[in-house]
Amino acid sequence: MRRSLFVSILHDIQQVNEYLIQTCDATGALGLSSVQKMIVALWILQYGVPADSVDKYIRIGESTAIAALNFFTRSIVATYDAVYLRSPNEVDVARLLQEGEQRRSSLFAELTRGRAPTANYTINNHAYTMGYYLADGICPRWATIVKTISQPQDAKRQVFARMHEACRKDVERAFRVLQARFNIIRVLVKGWSDEDLYYIVKTCIILHNMIIEDERDILENERSAA
Template sequence: MHRHVFLRIVEGVTIQDAKFFVQKPDATGRMGASKLQKCTAAIRMLAYGSSSDVVDEYLKIASSTARECLLHFVEAVVARFGDEYLRKANANDIERLLHEGERRGFPGMMGSIDCTGTGRIVLGAGKECIKEEAKATIILEAVASSDLWIWHAFFGTPGSCNDINVLQRSPVFDDVLQGRAPEVNFSVNGTTYNMGYYLTDGIYPRWSTFIPSIKLPQTPKQRLFTQHQEAVRKDVQRAFGVLQARFAIIRKPALAWNKDILWKIIMACIIMHNMIVEDERDTYQNYRDPNEYDQLQTQNNEGSSNQVGEDSFVVHNGRLDARNLGA
């Protein structure tokens, strides 16, 4: 997180909850903790997954104050930035998502959807995570795009449910059913469609809005599609992984047992994650498709020791082979 993003969050939560974050004198006239101390305490607890008594020496505040900082901070972040960073995709967002999907070979793709278990809080690979951990969990359903922006987050379903159970309770398609979703138009093989789709794994139902991979691909065409679909579908898993890496409180045992507090913590982490993505996504390196390298012919750069027309140097087996030494 860059400094200007941190300062924006500090100013936002101070405006939202000035009664708590504004620095005030105590009964003896000494000034209390500043807004920077309080926000730093909360973010360190979110980032490192530590308890409230870990920040007392570093920030010179009591553990009880640190707990209050965390609760007020996540509430203020959700209230102040939730409308912007937990929004559904608008017309401009959809245009960008469709352009990115077409560039990657999936015209009409709105992102990839998956569930992950959190509760203790544990984030992992959906129901597989629940089996391995054997802990009480709460599931997070999310939709993510290639830049790792999380467009949809539904948290609160018990960990005993699978992805289909979560989907039945999820509001992911509420706007579509109620006619409030922005219009989506794209063409594939001369056929025009007016509804986007999400890439999924095999457990999701066979709906027109879901494109799963082929379970047992037989032909080269099917294997090629499955390979590309599985590669692009990993966007949501990458988003889960980055979210865990940035906020360790999501992958460690929960520090609170109240479901409402857990929801606020998860949403606050997702909001700050999206703020970081917005700030840094233009600096992402654009990696080329490795398959493209197989189709490129080797070209020698100007000034290199091996110019066009010269014999290529070939390394033979055996470090001391005479052919390697030019003998």
Template sequence: MNIRQSLLQLNESSSDDDDEISFAEYHIFHQPSHSKRKHDGSIPGHLVKFRDRQAGHARMYQDYLAENSTFSLTDFRRRYRMSRDLFKRIMAAVEDHDDYFKFKFNAASTPGLSCFQKVTAVFRMITYGVAADATDEYVRIGESTVIESLKKFVKAIIKVFGDEYLRAPNEMDTSRLLAIGQERGFPGMLGSIDCMHWRWKNCPSSWHGMYSCHLHEPTIILEVVASQNLWIWHAFFGLPGSHNDINVLHRSPLFSKLAEGQAPQVYYNINGHDYTMGYYLADGIYPSWATFVKTIPEPQGNKRKYFAKAQEAVRKDVERAFGVLQSRFAIVRGPAHFWDQETLGDIMKACVIMHNMIVEDEGEVDPDERFQDGGDNVQPSHDQHPDLDEFIETHRKIRDKETHHQLQQDLVEHLWQHHSDQY
């Protein structure tokens, strides 16, 4: 009598529970010492987990997406960092873009994971910064599937929404930014600029020296330009943490459109002087270029003290943007656990894109100025092809120190005359 017949006979004589016999059979016939046949795909001795994915999806749906959901919209906003409508819009777009997120049956007609389960697992990693296997108990999804879902999700976000929500300012955007700057006492201002370091826990040992910074651990740098409403207009990510803000700036494409004559035209007058290039508020490490306005270290006199106070107050927009980005997406606040730079870059870009989508969805951007044309918004507002001499001359104007100091002095007078009662 073989082992299976013995088990069946034991079952008939002592128990009517088929689940107990199947469990016993499973452990006997899947041990390596008892395996007699070749396994083409399964691992001998590997315990297959029955996660009951359908029940998991039904429970999650009732918790968050049903009409009378268990948890309120406020709970949803706190746990997903965005409104339910925006989340559903993102989930639908990702599912349409990549078949990986569509609900399927495998070759054995076993139902797979729903798009909601995969995307929820990704959001748990992004918003809470948890490990990949920490979502299994609720979402009913394996660790390797979560990691694969995360990589595919961030690529889909960049592909579907990147042109609209991570674009250079067009003419309409520039006009709005200039109007905001004028109202705040800085005519010609397009935003504020700074850099942020993201710790890289799993940086290869051979790269530690190149990526280590003043924090004495490997980091990767993100350069950002942000406006008052926390919208991020420029994001340049990927340089080693050993660089400083100046090194990053020299490699950044921030002024490429301006040098190529494709940026929107800017004209403004301050204190009787005309200017044709917008500028960004920056801290003291940035160079004295015509496109930057820095504070005055150790200012003397009421006018200069007032200018320094106003400049430092408005420049904090970019610091606030960093704080909100890290608060919404804990994955970029804690140490990065992935090994390859491409995945880290995709994660950072996707978080910036979703940050801008939340800014728009929550009313920080005028709904009448929603950007419907997608990629058309990043096309040059006017078509110019400067020759080499014009290209070099534009570069010279961008880096002109005399214009930088003149602009700073004009702003000192302008703020003192028109806005001294606001700060």
């Protein structure tokens, strides 16, 4: 991420968690800096290294590194969850449909509860007003879930299966991009509790979305200047 984004995130999470603010001990000696605490958390997330391996590089012990990661991930979720992990609104849907004109499927977190932003599109002369999930055979048979066709026989079903699986691969590739950015998602997770993993994964997704948004703003500004 860019330095400006790093500084912005650090400022925001300091407002919700005092642990991330540098303090002094009883003798007046300064403790670990806010930057050190955030860097050690990002180091563990990005490289997936054990907490006891960061002392050599960042001069923070194992227990402190674990505490820094836990405070960091919980602060990130508390600060940004409502913005970067919200369900897509109509503006988001319109943008996604415009960007992926040839790929008409979208994912909506609220579909399973019968709620979703309006998404108007037409397939085979049939008008639809709600998005849907692309899924494989293990998912339930719901109206908002579209599965591939197992062993398609005729040409029409073969085309459907091929296009369906191609779109599903787009989603899988997106998750691999997340894994590439945060190695902790792809390595063994021994030592982390279920609660820790919950916040770790959500933090990785939020940070990924923030970085993508920041990079998109850079490109838009460059195009405007041109």
